[in-house]
Amino acid sequence: MDRIDAMRAFVTVVTEGGFTRAAEKLGMSPQLVSKYVSRLEERLGVRLLNRTTRKIHLTEAGTRYAQRAQLVLDDIDDMDSQLNDLQEGAQGQLRISAPVSFSTLHLSPLLCDFQRAHPSVSVDLQLNDRKVDIVEEGFDIALRIGRLKSSSMIAKFIVPIRLVMCASPAYLTQHGMPSTLEELKNHRYLHYSYMEDNNSFPAHEWRRTTGLEPRGNMVSNNGEVLVKAAIEGAGIIIQPTFICGPAIAEGKLKVILSQYEPDAMGLYAVYAHRKLLASKVRCFIDFMEGYFGDPPYWDSFDRGRSHSPE
Known part of the structure; x- marks a missing residue:
């Protein structure tokens, strides 16, 4: 037997x-x-x-x-x-859900390099900042940014995501450089509004870091819009460095109160099952690991290095 x-x-x-x-x-x-x-x-x-x-x-x-x-x-x-x-090698269609700003700024080179390495895989990328239901909506994998809570999903850590507080030199000249958290009460905060009930997002990082409620007259659910407004001198932002890093490197934004920088979040690849994981999913996860560098290339404003992957 x-x-x-x-x-x-x-x-x-x-x-x-x-x-x-x-x-x-x-x-x-x-x-x-x-x-x-x-x-x-x-x-x-x-x-x-x-x-x-x-x-x-x-x-x-x-x-x-x-x-x-x-x-x-x-x-x-x-x-x-x-x-x-x-x-057999990786093949078939790979359906990915991913955050809007991260994808538009950083995901295209990775996807092109991945398809060059695995030409039998086609990619269907859907951009959305909401938390999709991977199984119900038919995705193979979701990229998520935050501090993930435990769930039935499998989450693979890909890269750390820093959040920094910054403002334009013109704004700081006009309104003064804050040296303490208490002084932030006299400043304008450009408010990120999307999914405020999720502690992973910058509006809550403002509260977590400063102990203050966000105030100001500009609210958006898109971080790129807020970074551009900050460059124009509209106020102070807390945003991921994958969005604001280049502006900091070019001197368009200046990091403030760095001693109070929030704890880093993470970019995770989330998928439904470890059992019988399809080759296309396994290959994509393996390909992402280390792709963005350690630390990631968008944090190179701290080191005076280039802003693209090697």
């Missing part, structure tokens, strides 16, 4: 709720499925199932064995899938 086949027959009986449905799922007769399970019980020296004419009931040993056996079978299937991926 093949031990793996017997294990798979038993687990399928459990998940399908009976021998007949398990046989249909496995493409064999109910008698053979029953034989596999009986032989497995004999080998283990313990009863796994109590059978009646209509139902099956797991014993305590059967419950424990089913859980562990499922994990073993998942690992075997995943290993087989990875080996097949090596033979």
Whole structure:
């Protein structure tokens, strides 16, 4: 008796709720499925199932064995899938959901390089700052920025995302350079409004960092708009350096109160299942790892280096 086949027959009986449905799922007769399970019980020296004419009931040993056996079978299937991926290579359409500003500023070179490395993969990129339902909306992967809460999704950390407080030299000349958080009460804050209930976003970083409520007469759900307004002297912003980094490097914006810089967030690749992960998804995640540099190239304003990946 093949031990793996017997294990798979038993687990399928459990998940399908009976021998007949398990046989249909496995493409064999109910008698053979029953034989596999009986032989497995004999080998283990313990009863796994109590059978009646209509139902099956797991014993305590059967419950424990089913859980562990499922994990073993998942690992075997995943290993087989990875080996097949090596033979077949990444292919098919990769559907990605990603944040608007990060994608427009930084994602195109990565996608082009990825497709040059994996020409059999087509990309469908949908930009949206809301938290999409990956499964319901049919995405293979979502890129998310923030401090992710625990969930049933798998999240792979890609790169840190810094937030800095800054303003234009003209604004600081007119209104003064704040040296303490208390002095921010006398300044204008350009307010990022999208998804304020999510602590990952800059409006809450202002509250977290300063202890003050945002004030001012400009609100937008797009960070690029606010950065451009700050360059024009409209006020102070807290924004990710992947948006404001080039303006800081060019002297159009100046970092203020750097000693109170918020804790870094992260860019994550989020996907639904680790089991039987498609080659196109695995290859894309592997390709992103390290692509933006460590630290990422958009933070090079601190080092006087170039602003594009090597």
